[in-house]
Amino acid sequence: MNVQLNNFTCKKTAIFDSTLCLIKEHGFHGTPMSLIAKNANVAAGTIYHYFESKDALIKALYIYVKDGLADTIPLENNILSYKDLFIQYWVDQCEYFIAHENALYFLEQYLTSPYRNSNPEIESKLFLTRIVPFFQKGIDSGHIRKMDYQLLMPVIHGSIVAAAKYHLSGHYEFTKEKLRETALIIWDGIKKQPTTITTHPII
Amino acid sequence: MNVQLNNFTCKKTAIFDSTLCLIKEHGFHGTPMSLIAKNANVAAGTIYHYFESKDALIKALYIYVKDGLADTIPLENNILSYKDLFIQYWVDQCEYFIAHENALYFLEQYLTSPYRNSNPEIESKLFLTRIVPFFQKGIDSGHIRKMDYQLLMPVIHGSIVAAAKYHLSGHYEFTKEKLRETALIIWDGIKKQPTTITTHPII
DNA sequence: TGCAACCGAATGAACGTTCAATTAAACAAT
């Protein structure tokens, strides 16, 4: 039974990984099922044993990739300050994308494609139970400026993805230090704004 | 000649707009040339009078859309402060995307597709001559914190696009005031950080 | 008369999907 499970997982993940790799290179529709099959060392028909259609494969792949992101969510603890938790979240997620280029490009393509509209997010369990409360708590506890937490999402996620893509494009190398620096920019924007004494010229 | 030019422009832009509209709805490859033609009220063959191939059409469309963005770049003047220029830039660009949903989704799809890699950006003239100097000047003059200006790009552009998409998704209505508020978050992040007196609890 | 714009049916290649056939695994009975 172990063997059976391994075989099962093996072929299925081979198909996933093959698809992920090809989609990054050639896009959704630039990757025919035949190529996916060849790249995964399975026959074309085999794919249809695991997935009803190409669409179903893409949808399942989305879940597969999102699950991989789960690990980047830092557990709350009493050691790190809220700010440091945020920085860690931002940097970890960005590093994950940099390390999993295929996943990033697939996700970006998926989220900007019409697939998204036709498939209400099924997997947001993770998002709803971990991420939303994390930021909501930040607002409630006074660490983040008072605002609809939904206003935060585009800013934070957008910056993470953009930075990862920027790094991967080769235009700029984000060292860990640079990543933290960028995360800090975002943090300085969303944190509760202190009373300020400006030190730069007033126009 | 004017009439000829008009006819020319008319069919060509009809094809552009038809493509833009269909791509938003069905994606790159979900939009066959035949549909583009029908939607633009031209014959399938006509498209090939203006564009060598579907690929060429997509590339030309990219330029077409980017040119439309040109108007959102605020001219520098002596009335607005640098900060206000930035806010205006951010809000204008975001409003443009909200008003031109098709353009936004096309751009997002294009930039996340393999097209981008196979076609080094031709059109960055605008980008290089207007936007880069604007931000470089902000850094040099001490309005923006000292950092590689290239670090700024992902943060700023990412937040603009993400906010526009968020609004368009219907999750949240960005009034002009909310847009300014969001732009201010970004500004508070990138501006030269003042000496601070924190007013929230220190952990 | 010539030339550019325009048409739309025809073409052929590419692709997603099916299916009849084959192999491998799991289980039951002896």
Next chain:
DNA sequence: ATTGTTTAATTGAACGTTCATTCGGTTGCA
């Protein structure tokens, strides 16, 4: 252990459809 039986996994050639592109012909303006 061996055999027979059932079920699952796998194959790849074949099918039918879709789609980008072509091309011979038509229109209308200079």
